Amino acid sequence: MCAIAGLLFKNGQRNTLNMTTGEALTAMLDATLHRGPDSAGWALYHEPMDRLLRVRFFLSDTRSPEAEIRHIRELLAGQKVLIKKEKTLGCTYGAIVAYDGDVLALTHALESKARLVSIGSSLDIIKDVGQPVGLSQKYDIARFDGNHGIAHIRLATESGVHPDTSHPFWACGFSDVATVHNGQITNYWIMRRRLERRGMRFQTENDTELIAVYLAYQMSRGISLEASLESSLEDLDGTFSYLVATRDAIGYAKDKLAAKPMVKYEDEELIAISSEEVGLNRLFPGRALETTEPAPLTCGLWSRN
Secondary structure: OEEEEEEEEOOOOOOOOOOOHHHHHHHHHHHOHHHOOOEEEEEEEOOOOOOEEEEEEEOOOOOOHHHHHHHHHHHHHHOOOEEEEEEEEOOEEEEEEEOOOOHHHHHHHHOOOOEEEEEEOOEEEEEEEOOHHHHHHHHOHHHOOOOEEEEEEEOOOOOOOOHHHOOOEEOOOOOOOEEEEEEEEOOHHHHHHHHHHOOOOOOOOOHHHHHHHHHHHHHHOOOOHHHHHHHHHHHOOEEEEEEEEEOOEEEEEEOOOOOOOOEEEEOOOEEEEEOOHHHHHOOOOOOOOOOEOOOOOEEEEEEOO
16 A cells, blocks of 8 residues: 645635645645555645756765765766755755756766756655655655645555655656656556667656656657546556646546545645545545545546646
8 A cells, every 4th residue: 555645726826725735745644644654755846946957866875975965066067057056855965956958868967876866947856764744844844835746655565665765756857747656557567668668767666657757758749748647547557546746737547447546625726636535634624525536547637727
């Protein structure tokens, strides 16, 4: 088991929810903690800054943080990336940088020499071993109050418990595309080899990363995110419920067996999605919510107005 959560404010108004976006995502994860106590993570979408990128790296566990940060600075400088602001946070180093080149080319130049977590004009992925409330305090998640984000807690079943096996996963080389997922993609290797033959890159062997890379590849060909979600229902085998986020939208897809739960609440201001209704109840204590569970073999998409 794992649990996913997503939240998007449709028009910037937030009169119905008395929480920051970070607090709300953390509350949904905490309510479903029984589904995944091993690690937690958030894909947080800030307002984009003109000609600036957010980059985040895992710090190496084989050398001192200071030496690793010097190494990352040298790598960035070698790619003509100018650091505007930087901060070490938990097991990660994050920076806001000026860069005019291609994100995919930058990723290829960095990925074999440092452990990239994410790159985006809006996206910042925070993930680590531990439980959501404690990690939220460690990484100051409650201060995030952007218009949307997705989040995840993990029960490790097929790989060890490490920060880099935690979710969300970024679509390697593509700005602002991230996914969280509950389930298993059973044709992982077939799809991965197919995408690699078309020039796509992977950082891990996690099937959630495959979903992100698949969707990014589809969109790189001019296919809309909505159409990419629809095609994923045919191209991906297994039992899955997943969320994807981009710079201005979140979407979901659910396989034909519908074995992995997903519940949503929607009003005029927001859309909130959780693996269980108890997660949505945390957002509006004492209220009877009109929630729905997406049908099997369906997908959906919501965008900021």
